[in-house]
Amino acid sequence: MAASGSIDALSQFQLHPVLGDVGRTLHIAQSNVMMLVAMVLTLLLLWAGMRPRALVPGRLQSAAEMIYEFTYNMCLETIGPEGRRFFPFIFTLFLFILIGNLVGVFPYFFTFTSHITVTLALTMVVVIMVTLVGLWIHKLHFFSYFVPQGVPKLLLPLLVPIEVLSYLSRIISLSVRLFANMMAGHVMLEVFGAFVIMLGGLGLLWIVPAGLALAVNVALIGFEILVAVLQAYVFAVLSCIYLHDAVHLH
Amino acid sequence: MDLASAKQLGAGLAVIALAGVGVGIGHIFAALVNSVARNPASRDRVFGLAILGFALTEAVALYALVIAFIILFV
Numbered sequence: 001m002a003a004s005g006s007i008d009a010l011s012q013f014q015l016h017p018v019l020g021d022v023g024r025t026l027h028i029a030q031s032n033v034m035m036l037v038a039m040v041l042t043l044l045l046l047w048a049g050m051r052p053r054a055l056v057p058g059r060l061q062s063a064a065e066m067i068y069e070f071t072y073n074m075c076l077e078t079i080g081p082e083g084r085r086f087f088p089f090i091f092t093l094f095l096f097i098l099i100g101n102l103v104g105v106f107p108y109f110f111t112f113t114s115h116i117t118v119t120l121a122l123t124m125v126v127v128i129m130v131t132l133v134g135l136w137i138h139k140l141h142f143f144s145y146f147v148p149q150g151v152p153k154l155l156l157p158l159l160v161p162i163e164v165l166s167y168l169s170r171i172i173s174l175s176v177r178l179f180a181n182m183m184a185g186h187v188m189l190e191v192f193g194a195f196v197i198m199l200g201g202l203g204l205l206w207i208v209p210a211g212l213a214l215a216v217n218v219a220l221i222g223f224e225i226l227v228a229v230l231q232a233y234v235f236a237v238l239s240c241i242y243l244h245d246a247v248h249l250h
Numbered sequence: 251m252d253l254a255s256a257k258q259l260g261a262g263l264a265v266i267a268l269a270g271v272g273v274g275i276g277h278i279f280a281a282l283v284n285s286v287a288r289n290p291a292s293r294d295r296v297f298g299l300a301i302l303g304f305a306l307t308e309a310v311a312l313y314a315l316v317i318a319f320i321i322l323f324v
Contacts, residue, residue: 010319010323173309176309176312176313176316177305177306177309177312180309180312180313180315180316181308181309181312183319184312184315184316187319230301230305231305233301233305234302234305234306237302
């Protein structure tokens with residue numbers, strides 16, 4: 001990277017088969033392994049956290065309870081009383097993305113949410129489920145969602161396609177938001193990491209700028225942790241808002 | 251103009267969108283400061299909304315960034 005004089009920012013997202021021949025045959029990449037790691041960490045957090053069942057919770061139990069209550073309140077506040085039925089789905093989604101994002105901040109770990117295939121699949125699950133929930137609850141009346149109320153009849157041929165388009169564009173906006181946040185953050189880390197190596201290789205005088213770049217990198221890691229939590233929250237809260245729309249039709 | 255320099259210029263043009271995002275994020279936090287100054291008790295509730303708005307606005311910046319990356323590297 002430093003030798004060629006250009007920064008190779010995107011190669012960190014390349015998938016490689018892992019686990020030797022078994023992985024090559026089954027097409028197991030490091031992304032899949034990280035998903036399993038995220039799943040195991042989530043289960044460990046909840047299992048080990050809730051095992052003591054103490055009245056006064058310890059640190060791990062507090063963490064588990066806080067995440068649970070936070071998501072539960074978010075569901076109830078955003079969707080309404082019906083949110084209780086969708087809570088397990090939102091909780092799973094939130095924890096999977098949160099742990100996936102956070103694990104990716106560690107060096108040598110892979111962020112599976114930095115791939116559009118992964119986020120697009122998650123988004124498709126959300127959007128298809130939201131549509132099915134709307135159809136299930138309101139039957140064919142669901143399609144009145146695309147007809148805005150209180151507008152002149154003359155404008156409807158224009159407005160209905162716009163509504164349909166904005167409904168469908170959720171797929172793109174939801175998936176690209178998460179993917180772009182994670183990818184941009186990791187590209188930034190890579191670029192500043194490359195600066196450190198390039199400047200440090202120039203000689204003794206360049207130690208100070210290299211140290212500055214390293215300090216920026218440290219700050220960026222803190223920022224990445226913020227973004228990881230924030231984007232998991234945003235993904236979950238937007239899924240809640242979409243569910244609210246499907247359940248209540250506006 | 252050869253293709254490489256056209257790509258670099260295009261990537262530069264693509265991130266002009268960041269100007270709008272800067273204005274938007276500034277607006278969001280100005281409104282947050284305003285409302286917390288008027289009613290400090292509302293801080294917890296308004297802060298969550300502001301963070302949500304910030305994340306949604308920041309996503310626009312990242313769309314521009316992704317387009318710049320696509321122009322440059324893909």
